[in-house]
Amino acid sequence: MANPYSKHRIRKITRRFGLRPLRSGTVASFYKENAIIQVQTKTGTYAVKPFFRNTLLRSSTLNQMKSTADNIELLINSGFSYMPKWLTTRSGKLWTLHHGRPFYMTEWIKGRNLETTEDYEELGRALATLHMIPSGHLDTKGPSPVNKSNYGKSKIASFVHEWKKLSISMRGTAIGTKNTESTVSALPIKPGLI
Structure with missing residues (x-):
């Protein structure tokens, strides 16, 4: 399949985020040939990602992008640090529209396989x-319904044990991306999942 993202198109999109690309190229995932556009600039390497509508939801592509951006803002404002940094456009939004398709940019994260107990504990x-x-839809003024002490070492150890069993049983299964140098990023969060 031909690359649908010309250098001119990539330059126009990245400039909306205040960046000028020096080099760019697409990276495939197991699910999509041109899933991510890797962009190198003077300030670093970034991922430009086209946003595609989830056809299982009845809302439009733009409404889904707006909802995803709202959820990402909730995560950012909550101090959640386990995701790549999302860039904002010059107008302050987390995404831009180009030729009818929403795009967003994040910092590029060099991915690798989970290998050690510490990797699973961090996960x-x-x-x-x-x-x-x-959730932004819940009353957050009251006490959290989650007892944070429930996530102690025994829970993490149990999680690690189960995750290792699962990963051993799934060896050779297509999980992640074809290129382990590609980005490991936050998946678009569907409304109501947080």
């Missing part, structure tokens, strides 16, 4: 932290 901490963030 457990990230998931626990994510699940302790109150």
Whole structure:
């Protein structure tokens, strides 16, 4: 499949985020050939990502992008640090529209496989932290319904044990990206999942 992202198009999109690309190229995932555009600039390497509508939801692409951006802002404002930094456009939004398609940019994160117990413990901490963030739709003035002490070492150890069993049983299964040098990033968060 031909690359649908010309250098001119990539330059126009990145300039909306205040950056000038020096080099760019697409990176495939297991699910999509041109899933991510890797952009190198003077200030660093970034991921430009087209946003595609989830067809299982009845809302439009723009409404889904707005909802995703709202959820990302909730995570940012909650201090959630287990995701790449999202860039803002010159107008202050987390995304831009180009030729009818929403795009967003994040810092590029060099991915790698989970290999050690510490990797799995860190994954457990990230998931626990994510699940302790109150939804923007809930009353956040009262005490959190989650007892943070429930995420102690025994819970993490249990999680690590189960995750290792799962990863061993899934060896050779297509998980992640074809290129382990590609970005490991926050997935678009569907409304109501936080």
